[in-house]
Structure formats: structure tokens, C-alpha cells
Amino acid sequence: MLLSVAVLSGVFIAAPVQSAEYKIDTQGAHAFIQFKVSHLGYSFVMGRFNEFSGEFNFDAQNINDAKVSVTINTQSVDSNHAERDKHLRGKDFLNTAAFPKATFVSTSVVEQGDKKFTINGDLTFNGVTKPISIDALAIGAGKDPWGGYRAGFSGTTRFKMKDYNMRMDLGPASAYVDLTLVVEGIKQ
Template sequence: MKKLSVLLIAALMGSVAQAAEYKIDTKGAHAFVQFRIKHLGYSWLYGRFDDFSGSFFYDEKQPEKSTINVDIDVNSLNSNHAERDKHLRSDDFLDTAKYPTASFKSTSFEPLENGEARLNGELTLHGITKPISIDVTNIGGGKDPWGGYRQGFSGTTVFELKDFGIKTLGPASQKVEMILDIEGIKI
């Protein structure tokens, strides 16, 4: 009976740990905001934003209550080519001198099946705010070796650059794909 009580209390405590606020772990390189776009229709150009921050709330028992807020330093764009990065930051494209920050704030989280979900929200980029949807996969959650609790998700979305007033390099480069991998540490 005593063992059963201990197991029940542990199970209840474990379920309570699921509903929590998490800080995105950008310091430990466990979160990434990446992109890819076709380069003139001949190849893919990959890049990432090295500096961003944010937090999310997640409740495994009521995932529809989940929320997330992320701020991205657009100047931290990194495509592994310094001259191209300088051009992408210029007023020809992202105009980071005028619009140094992008942000995403969720408006709803729609659980689907098998750990999949659709995250809806408002993306502000290049001074323009538009609704977008992100297809999300719950990677998992649990205790870490340092006594904390972590939760991880992966997401993808595609949007048209013209919707945010950003010029392109031609007809094959109209859309950008974002790949988002987020691991949060329970606050």
C-alpha cells in the first residue's frame, strides 16, 4: 500500500510538471530558427538567425492552452557567407537598420494527432504583421540530468516574402521556408 501511494504521488507530481512556463534554451544551442529559400531556382540557400529569445507555456493535458512568444534579432542572420549576409541585411531585402527585430506571438494551438499540432499566430517581420500557421511536432519532454525539466518541439512554415514587403531575386525565390526547433527549460 505504501509503495502504491508513493507511485501515485510521483505520477501526480509528474503530471503537474507538464503544465508549465518554459524559457527557450538558446544558450545551450538547443533551439534553432533556420530558413531556406531557392536561389534563382537552381539550388537552396540555407541560413539561420543566431540570436533570439522567448518562452512558451505548455500543458500536456490541455495542449490547446499552449502559447509562445519569440523575438528574433534579424541582424543575427547567418547564411555562412559574410558578403551575402550583408546584402540580405541591407535595404534591398530585410533592411535591418530600420527593422532590427522580428517577432512571433501565438494566437491559438490546435492539437491534431500523433503529437502533431498547428500553431497559429502573428509574425512581425520587416515592419509588417501577418497571421501565419506553423505545423508542429512534439518531440518530447522530461527531466534533464541537471534536475530541470525540458520540453521540445519542431515546426515548419512557408510564407511569401511579398506579404512582408521583402523583395526577391526572381520568380523561384518568392517563398521562404522556416524550420524551427525549440527546446525549453521549465522556469
């Protein structure tokens, strides 16, 4: 079922913004890392990671210099089913006792036009580091009512469970994890 990594998150914006550091707003619950896995090809198991943190740097004039990093507490996996979550935390899937954190660190960001980006990076999950790409979309940016400045993005990615040493084999229909990321950053 599983999991994900999440990681993360891609985040970048096509609006004119000066280079700035942003902290992902997890305190205000304006960021989400959600996963979806086919259950035997008959339905889906969906869930999220409740605890993660991260930051990104973005300059619309120098998109190639953009960076993002995210750390996920894999023990915070939540599929809205306590027994399944216990199984997801075990050795068949996330192995959270040995690997309580997952990370994503970008290696490049490529502008695709029309507020779209590809964020390439390394996902370290369940003791394995592999490159992944996140298809990201800039949602918007601007001042908030509290005098700050925010930028928001969404992203999706997919990876094979076996690529990250998840041992449970539920057949070919359940081989992939789809991640959906929604990120709002607060300019620091």
C-alpha cells in the first residue's frame, strides 16, 4: 500500500518573484503529501504523511538555480485504518523502525512553460536513494493577510515499490505508488 515519499514536493512558480527562501507551511496545514496505490486492481488504498518539513529557493529569472528539500517522518503514515498503518510501518513496506525518515533533495529544475516545471532529485526512502522526477505546477504567489508572502505549487510523481525495497508483492496492479504533493511556502 503504500507509501511514499514523498517527497516531495516540488515547488516553483512562474510568477515574477525575486530569489527567496521559502519554508513549507506545515504548521498551518497548507501542505500535503498524499499517496495512492491500487489494491489488487479492484480499488485504491489512499493515505498521507502527517509530519514533514522542507524548504525551497526560487528565482523566476534563474529557474535553473531553484532548489527544494523535504524530510518526511515515515512513521506518520496515515491511511485512516490503524491496523493497515501498523502493517505499512513494518518491514513489508516502510520499515520505519530502521528508516524513520525519507528525504527528497532536488538536483535540477526545468521549466516546461505555462507554469509547469519538472523537478528532478534524489529520493531516499527505506534505505534506498534513487532519482525521481516530479511534474509540478505553480498555483500562485502573493501577499498574505498577515504581511507575509507565499507561493504555492502542486506536483505528482510515481515510483515502483520494489525500487525502494518494499517487500510486499500484491501483483502487477499494485506495483506503483502515486504521490500527490500540495505545497505552500512562506517567504523567509
